[in-house]
Amino acid sequence: MSSELKISTLVDQFKDLPGAMLPLLHAIQAEIGYVPDNAVPLIARGLNLSRAEVHGVISFYHDFKTHPVGRHSVQICRSEACQAMGSRELESHAKAALGIDYGETTADGKISLEPVYCLGNCACSPSMRIDDNVYARVDQTRFDALISELADSQEIAR
Numbered sequence: 001m002s003s004e005l006k007i008s009t010l011v012d013q014f015k016d017l018p019g020a021m022l023p024l025l026h027a028i029q030a031e032i033g034y035v036p037d038n039a040v041p042l043i044a045r046g047l048n049l050s051r052a053e054v055h056g057v058i059s060f061y062h063d064f065k066t067h068p069v070g071r072h073s074v075q076i077c078r079s080e081a082c083q084a085m086g087s088r089e090l091e092s093h094a095k096a097a098l099g100i101d102y103g104e105t106t107a108d109g110k111i112s113l114e115p116v117y118c119l120g121n122c123a124c125s126p127s128m129r130i131d132d133n134v135y136a137r138v139d140q141t142r143f144d145a146l147i148s149e150l151a152d153s154q155e156i157a158r
């Protein structure tokens with residue numbers, strides 16, 4: 001099924017629900033991995049909104065991706081408590097180890113690296129999140145171990 005057909009099917013499923021926009025965007029991202037540009041006119045038509053309104057919602061919520069992302073999301077906290085405890089060094093290490101900058105994905109499509117601004121784990125900083133799990137007191141050695149585990153678990157899962 002093409003992405004356009006998948007999106008149209010989801011629009012039809014959600015369009016009559018009150019407050020359909022956010023659940024619909026989440027459903028599209030869950031199905032395709034991100035919200036592609038061609039979703040915007042389909043959503044606008046289905047929900048009887050302007051394209052600008054749809055764009056506005058997508059760009060307001062940082063959780064919505066507008067381009068393909070890696071199978072795993074690695075986020076490093078850049079807020080003050082974590083910076084005071086070494087997250088700048090951690091992010092430099094992460095960028096060098098993965099060979100990518102923030103907002104980029106490794107060439108094999110495994111990992112996307114993103115900044116995040118507080119994970120609610122300030123007392124145990126520096127913190128990072130991998131997919132749905134938050135990790136505390138992450139130094140360079142722990143980062144390497146977590147990424148290595150990620151690679152191992154992925155091999156098993158596939």
Ligand code: FES
Nearest residue numbers: 077079082119122
């Ligand atoms: S400042 Fe990093 S978790 Fe709160």
